[in-house]
Amino acid sequence: MRNTRHGLADSICTSCFSFIVPAAGDLLSRRKKNKPHQGRCAATPEPGQGVRRRWIGLSVAAVSLIVLGIATWAPARDPAPTVHGFEVVNTYTHDSHAFCQGLAFSKGVLYEGTGKYGKSTLRRVDLATGEVLQQVQLDRNLFGEGITIWDDRIYQLTWRSGVGIIYDKKTFAKLETFRFRGEGWGLTHDEEHLILSDGSSVLYFLNPTTFREVRRVVVRDGGIPVANLNELEYVEGKILANVWGSDQIARIAPETGEVIARINLRGLAPPETRRNPDAVLNGIAYDAKNQRLFVTGKNWPTLYEIRLKPL
DSSP states (O other), X not given: OHHHHHHHHHHHHHHHHHHHHHHHHHHHHHHHHHSOOOTTSOOOOOTTHHHHHHHHHHHHHHHHHHHHHXXXXXXXXXXXXXXXXXXXXXXXXXXXXXXXXXXXXXXXXXXXXXXXXXXXEEEEEOTTTOOEXXXXXOOTTOOEEEEEEETTEEEEEESSSOEEEEEETTTOOEEXXXXXXXXXXXXXXXXXXXXXXXXXXXXXXXXXXXXXXXXXXXOEETXXXXXXXXXXXXXXXXXXXXXXTSSEEEEEOXXXXXXXXXXXXXXXXXXXXXXXXXXXXXXEEEETTTTEEEEEETTOSEEEXXXXXXX
């Protein structure tokens, strides 16, 4: 839409100059051709000469105002988001039976929320070996989704039941549940709010005590809404979001929803990992202390530590 609108403005500007300006130029040209030579001394003006002079001045002024108005109306082009590539720093074993829906990292330990009815879990994982150190199973009628860790609590969404679960971080004991509207996909938090995605282009900011919506933003890339926002991670003041079904991670300004960068992870996983169409990129975790970024996918056998680099 942004380019189309500029194209319209540009074409209007071109039309103004191709139609109005030559007309004024022709009048000036005709006036010069018809004007008698006057030498150095001013002669008596021809009848109507002052009127023509004023008309030409008004025409030029009108053109300037039209062009100035169009330039003011035309929206400024937003800078295109930065596109990052990646390099693999390290690889770790990941449970290929884990349908990863959420990933988090806290104090040297990896946490994962998995999905599928009858198979959904919350688990603590040893990063170095991939061993599941602790696990709790969700009810069979719940499809596990995104997770986030806030202080000594773990929050986990479910897909279509409108229910979230809060666990004790240490014991995995269920502390309480909460309700939210719509579907649950990804979950993270900033200093004040839980941030939830529902598979649309909208991110919802929730009060962490009442779980009521405080505000929302529509995520846009160059003015175009970005749908299928999935797993979320809050990293250094920005939101990272998997875009479901793609190899892209969007880096989002939480104040505006604008995509300020894209991370292109095409080619990260080998083709044999992606044979199952459900085995898409999903799962982002960040080790803030050591500034390490981890990504994986649904039923992927590998968790990747990556470093971003410009393309």
